[in-house]
Amino acid sequence: MADTKDYGKPAHARDAREVSHWDSETDVVIVGLGGAGCCAALEARAAGAEVIALERAWKGGGTSAQASGQLYLGGGTALQKACGFEDDPEEMFKYLVASCGPGADEEKIRVFCERSAEHYDWMIGQGVPFKETFLPVEIGTDPYGDDGLSYTGSELAWPFREIAKPAPRGHTAQQEGENAGQLMMDLLLANVERAGVTVLTDALCEPLIMDADGAVVGVVATVGGEEKCIRARRGVILTAGGYIHNKAMLDRYAPVTRRARFRLGCDGDDGRGIRMGMGAGGDAIRMEAACIVVPFSRNRQFVKGVLVNRAGQRFCSEDLYQSLLGEIGMWREDGRVWLVLDDALYEQPQLPTEIAAVGETFEELEREAGVFPPGSLTHTLETYNANAARGEDPLFHKESRWLQPLSKPPFVVLDLTLEKYPFWSAFTLGGLHTLPTGEAIDPDGDVIPGLYAAGRNASGLPAHGYNSGLSLADATFSGRLAGTAAAKRRG
Ligand SMILES: Cc1cc2nc3c(=O)[nH]c(=O)nc-3n(C[C@H](O)[C@H](O)[C@H](O)COP(=O)(O)OP(=O)(O)OC[C@H]3O[C@@H](n4cnc5c(N)ncnc54)[C@H](O)[C@@H]3O)c2cc1C
Known part of the structure; x- marks a missing residue:
């Protein structure tokens, strides 16, 4: 289980002047190879950058590989059309703004809704299969079968059905049972390797490295027990997941969430990525926000x-x-x-x-x-x-x-009380404050040069108010945007 002795304090960045030797150098460094990390790596490569991805576990996948494989997408995806549903980005935007707040990031939601149908096509392009069938509302929302489309939010419930025209937006990768996330991640990880990303596993990152001008220029990683300094010419993307397994951080930032007994996440969800970003001047926001399920x-x-x-x-x-x-x-x-x-x-x-x-x-x-x-x-x-x-x-x-x-x-x-019903489950949604591009910003709102965050390392689409599939959709989509932005930066 994760080491929680750090109490959620920032992991202060190392001064680049103290680095006597760079063990490796690349354009973009990815910290954590789950859903966000894979998509960031793929898009950074597609934009022509050299990429090193560092993963603390023996294999990439993270919590994304444990997921049910539901992605909250809409605005008229090919799957919605194939199943006979009409949707458009504006209705999706109205629904998400109403359901993901208070505190939802409208700018991020806007970009996401406008590109959601394209993101579905991108996932198809990665080889992720979706069956063109709809799971009727009366049967459920959870993917017990392999139906591709279902309602995974409150679109049909009041007041939301009066705020926006309802449409089913849960897109589930085709896999019988509840672990389509594994299938999705196996496909993405294989593509990452094919794309020529250098992947180092058993590589625990902490902290970041900053130059005298306040730009992030690399990361320290313990690889196979040895400390390495890895230089990033264009940027470092933090995609190291949430912090549901760091009890000290939960005590500090999310005591209500801490009460849920069933904590949803891989061992790596100990908040290290968030603390690394804070230690480079990043702002952590909406830290109390969480998906809590009964x-x-x-x-x-x-x-x-x-x-x-x-x-x-x-x-x-x-x-x-x-x-x-x-x-x-x-x-x-x-x-x-x-x-x-x-x-x-x-x-x-x-x-x-x-x-x-x-x-x-x-x-x-x-x-x-x-x-x-x-x-x-x-x-x-x-x-x-x-x-x-x-x-x-x-x-x-x-x-x-x-x-x-x-x-x-x-x-x-x-x-169903907390004491008697152990199935109240939760994962965290708060994280580093980023622009829709994935650029991390400090408490003054200024961009920290060279630092990006995506997935549950960042505060993304949902704040208070979660719809199933939003985390994976947000992680994969925000990872893509961060990958592109970092690859295009000239350091
Ligand atoms: C059982 C279950 C079912 C779920 N089902 C769904 C679903 O269907 N749809 C949905 O939207 N959400 C679902 N969720 C939530 C969702 O899976 C996660 O919120 C999401 O996958 C997070 O993606 P991520 O890329 O941010 O992080 P992750 O996929 O967890 O990736 C983070 C990676 O970073 C690595 N890492 C951490 N720290 C470091 C470090 N310091 N150095 C190097 N590597 C590091 C981790 O080992 C991990 O591999 C589910 C969660 C669970 C547990």
């Missing part, structure tokens, strides 16, 4: 149930996407949420879930649960039922396809 809706019909907080009251619509629900549940409800179902909806949960209460009536259910103020749950369920019978949800505007009165006893309360 995955009860793997049983799709559970969306027809009623989520309540410790006051026995609903607090949001149950058809919001599982990551937005996770954030709301964690930030606003302190991770204290329960799901109420009736016998018509109940089935064996896909993830083991404790039953907090069973009752033939709402009153009995509430009494047995013993955690809600007297009368509160009963009132919530009676109100919900009366409205649902009319096909309405005046409180949270749940979509009518999910509205159904809970009328068939016995009723059941599933315990």
